[in-house]
Amino acid sequence: MPDPIVILGAGQAGVALAAKLRALGYADGLILVGAEAVPPYQRPPLSKKYVSGELEVERLLIRPRDWYAEQRVELRLNARATAIAPAAHEVAFADGSTQRYAKLALTTGARPRRLPDTIGGALPGVLAIRDLADADVLAPELQPGRNLLVVGGGYIGLEAAAVAASKGLRVTVLEAADRILQRVAAAETSVYFRDLHQRRGVTIREAGALERLEAEAGRVAVAVLKDGTRMKTDLVVVGIGVAPDDDLARVAGLLVENGIMVDGQCCTSDPDIFAAGDCANFPWRGARTRLESVQNAVEQAEHAAAAMLGAVEAYAPVPWFWSDQYDVKLQIAGLNRGYDQVVVRAGKRPGSQSVWYYRQGGLIAVDAMNDALAYAFGKKALESGKTIPPAVAADPAADLKAALA
Structure with a gap:
């Protein structure tokens, strides 16, 4: 029997990569390794619907528990990889075991x-919260009347x-930068x-650096x-960002x-080792880029699966993200890196709004708050390589569909 493909990291990217390999006809051994005791699950709802009690664990699962056996994916849980030996094509685990591989995928996240x-x-x-x-641990701590920093x-x-x-806590947000969301x-x-947060009673302290906790x-x-x-x-x-989990690499x-x-085919500096998701740094539009999103984890992992089987097309995503806060759904299309102009468009519903980012007159990203149409048209423009002129985006009476046509 040939050595299997081994995937280290059982999150969105790892599951997507395994599923795509099978969809593309890969029929040999396939092992998905996860360090946690539960099957792969969605992380975005953890800080929202899960801690609030709206979702149970089973509804977090990316795939039903029996999917792995059906797809002949060997799911190894509670397994922590400790070392990779590229020359030997072998992974070592904390329990002392080793596993050979034909090709290896790193979807270790952040x-x-x-x-x-x-x-x-x-x-x-x-x-x-990761x-x-x-x-x-967090869910039972969220008791009404308590003070949360x-x-x-x-x-x-x-x-x-x-x-x-x-949930009724007294909340203070402490941000060291001059404003919240300054980096993004x-x-x-x-x-x-x-x-939005101040209307809900949250205290926002910007340019406020923490000295210590007592x-x-x-x-x-x-x-x-x-x-x-x-x-x-x-x-x-503590919500001060994440770091790529790249220690094994x-x-x-x-x-x-x-x-x-990685290169455009998600291949690392070793030709038999690939990487995708939050842990991968890839070339995109002339700059090195690392994206932290479900969309990228899934799409890049699927691209890596195809590349492992011989595809040569370069990965060229149109990034998108989302965030849910109270009754506001934020949808982001594109990446606002290097913008030099911003325009704001009022939405048709009370409280809806979109922020449009431009570089040298070309649209590069849009933030849409409770404005699904603005998001959809902005995303379509980015996917098609077209632009919506700033004057049109700023005018709530202007027809975005006509501007695209």
Whole structure:
């Protein structure tokens, strides 16, 4: 029997890669390895519907439990890979076992950045949200009337703030930058979400750096800011971004820089090792890019599967993302990297709005808040290589469909 294809990382990318290999006719051995005890599940709902109690574990699963046997995918759970030996085509595991491979795919994702232990990051009551275990710890902590400090005003932090505020907690969001969402969105989008949260009773503290966390009775109780402010808190959620989980690749001698470096076919510096998803750094429109989204995890993994079987087309996605906060659905199409102009379009419904990003007059991205039509037309323009002129995008009476035609 030939050696199997082995996939390390049982998240969205890993499952998508396995499914695509079978869909493309790959019939030999296929092993999907996950470090957790549960079958592969969706992560985006963890900080929203799961911690709020709206979703149970079974509804989080990416595929039904019996899908893996039906597709002849050997699912190894509770298995932690510790080393890759590229020359031997072999993976070593924490239990002492090894597994040979014909080709290897790394879909290891990303891990949350945490506060340093030296400032109280390891205190009980200081939590991050990345996996099911994190969410299971957080959910019972969200009790009405408690004080929650969210460190980090990005989308993960704001989503956690929205869930907590909706459950009756007193929430403060602490953002070290001058404004929330500064790294990922224009000021106009930041203003929209700042107002949204403040209307729901959330305190937003921008340009507020954390000095340290202090404990009382063995648990976090006080946050001390750089300016000397002391804040009482019962719970801290850390949402300061993620780092690519590329340790295995680095130790194996693969090229690593802000993720596992891959080419347009998702191949690493070793011709028999591929990577996809949050851990992969790939060439896109003249720059190295690492995307953290379900869309990219699935589409890049499917592209990697085809490349493992011989396809040569370069991966060229139109990125899209989403975030749910209270009753607002944010949909993002494109990547706003390098924008030099922003226009705001009022939506037809109260509270709906879109923010359009341009570079040298060409549309590169759109943020749509409760405005599915603006998102759809913006995404269609990006997919077709067309643009919607800034003057048209800014005019709520202008016909976006006609502009595309």
